[in-house]
Amino acid sequence: MPRSHSHHSHSHAEDAEPFTLDGLAELLRSKGLRMTGNRRAILQALLKAKKPLGLEEIQTEAVRQSKGGEPPDFATVFRMMALLEELKIARKVNLGRASSYFELVDSRHHRDHLVCTDCGTVTPLEGNCPVESLERQIARKHGYTQVTHSLEFFGLCGDCSTDAAS
Amino acid sequence: MPRSHSHHSHSHAEDAEPFTLDGLAELLRSKGLRMTGNRRAILQALLKAKKPLGLEEIQTEAVRQSKGGEPPDFATVFRMMALLEELKIARKVNLGRASSYFELVDSRHHRDHLVCTDCGTVTPLEGNCPVESLERQIARKHGYTQVTHSLEFFGLCGDCSTDAAS
DNA sequence: ACGGTTATGGCAAATGATTTGCAATTGTGA
DNA sequence: TCACAATTGCAAATCATTTGCCATAACCGT
Numbered sequence: 249m250p251r252s253h254s255h256h257s258h259s260h261a262e263d264a265e266p267f268t269l270d271g272l273a274e275l276l277r278s279k280g281l282r283m284t285g286n287r288r289a290i291l292q293a294l295l296k297a298k299k300p301l302g303l304e305e306i307q308t309e310a311v312r313q314s315k316g317g318e319p320p321d322f323a324t325v326f327r328m329m330a331l332l333e334e335l336k337i338a339r340k341v342n343l344g345r346a347s348s349y350f351e352l353v354d355s356r357h358h359r360d361h362l363v364c365t366d367c368g369t370v371t372p373l374e375g376n377c378p379v380e381s382l383e384r385q386i387a388r389k390h391g392y393t394q395v396t397h398s399l400e401f402f403g404l405c406g407d408c409s410t411d412a413a414s
Numbered sequence: 415m416p417r418s419h420s421h422h423s424h425s426h427a428e429d430a431e432p433f434t435l436d437g438l439a440e441l442l443r444s445k446g447l448r449m450t451g452n453r454r455a456i457l458q459a460l461l462k463a464k465k466p467l468g469l470e471e472i473q474t475e476a477v478r479q480s481k482g483g484e485p486p487d488f489a490t491v492f493r494m495m496a497l498l499e500e501l502k503i504a505r506k507v508n509l510g511r512a513s514s515y516f517e518l519v520d521s522r523h524h525r526d527h528l529v530c531t532d533c534g535t536v537t538p539l540e541g542n543c544p545v546e547s548l549e550r551q552i553a554r555k556h557g558y559t560q561v562t563h564s565l566e567f568f569g570l571c572g573d574c575s576t577d578a579a580s
Numbered sequence: 581a582c583g584g585t586t587a588t589g590g591c592a593a594a595t596g597a598t599t600t601g602c603a604a605t606t607g608t609g610a
Numbered sequence: 611t612c613a614c615a616a617t618t619g620c621a622a623a624t625c626a627t628t629t630g631c632c633a634t635a636a637c638c639g640t
Contacts, residue, residue: 281616282608283607284607320618347598348597390528392530401558403553406557448586486590487590513626
């Protein structure tokens with residue numbers, strides 16, 4: 249695991265560092281955006297997350313990450329996530345719930361999930377995504393560009409299956 | 415209009431008739447539910463749809479299908495769709511928009527879609543779904559039951575690609 | 581066909597989630 | 611440090627979904 253040696257990176261957005269706090273900070277600055285305490289905290293929360301987070305969870309985790317202080321306002325988190333989506337740094341994940349959940353987009357991160365529709369448990373799926381390779385084919389066949397995908401499996405986890413049976 | 419011919423009133427949801435209006439009517443009745451003009455119109459709209467429909471679209475199409483009369487109330491469409499979801503006759507499709515879209519669930523229907531994130535065009539994908547066969551594997555590996563999936567591709571269609579380039 | 585029972589539908593109001601306006605604050609480059 | 615513009619918190623607006631209530635209409639048995 250390479251340690252982050254943050255001091256002098258000069259990368260462009262395209263060949264940016266992998267998703268480290270410093271890499272992201274640099275990316276934002278290169279767009280004329282500012283790196284604030286709120287944003288740092290939010291990014292740290294997202295970097296640490298093992299599953300997609302809702303806005304409230306981001307708030308909560310952000311304050312934990314930055315160890316203390318006021319949690320960022322709901323609107324602030326909202327605007328930050330809109331921004332990250334715009335920049336393709338984060339994306340919304342469909343968990344079949346009313347509110348939105350987000351995760352960072354990184355080729356090294358898994359993008360597909362297994363969701364228990366009863367208790368809500370979310371499990372990121374390991375291994376190579378079976379669909380990623382289709383993006384290119386679909387793009388060609390339908391004349392699309394910038395094709396991405398969203399794949400989620402829904403079902404009942406072991407516990408909820410037995411509960412349901414009784 | 416042929417009278418409905420109930421030869422297998424013992425049928426479970428699983429071995430029900432293919433999705434025809436009569437088949438669905440029968441299914442509803444077997445659950446103690448009633449087949450009304452509204453419901454008939456909504457079901458016809460869904461049966462005819464070539465892509466997932468939003469609640470307003472269902473309203474609009476329903477009145478067209480039943481050729482005239484008042485469109486069903488929004489709440490009525492909403493409750494009907496909740497009911498159809500409950501019965502696994504319909505499902506919500508994630509089109510990356512704020513509001514919900516629905517389509518009937520039928521093994522002969524395609525379930526995966528290609529969505530242009532700019533103009534909103536929705537294209538159902540033909541051919542065998544590459545993921546369906548994984549449901550069983552995932553169920554086994556993670557101890558889940560009743561596993562289904564939701565797969566959508568997002569991108570820019572040809573027209574929107576060229577627009578974006580300019 | 582009739583009438584009683586009960587699911588359904590329309591209306592409007594409640595809820596929930598997301599989005600925006602604006603003034604005060606704070607990061608950044610010069 | 612200063613000036614400028616981006617950012618933030620707060621509250622209010624918007625948008626989508628969901629529910630309560632009572633009048634209506636579907637269905638069953640007669």
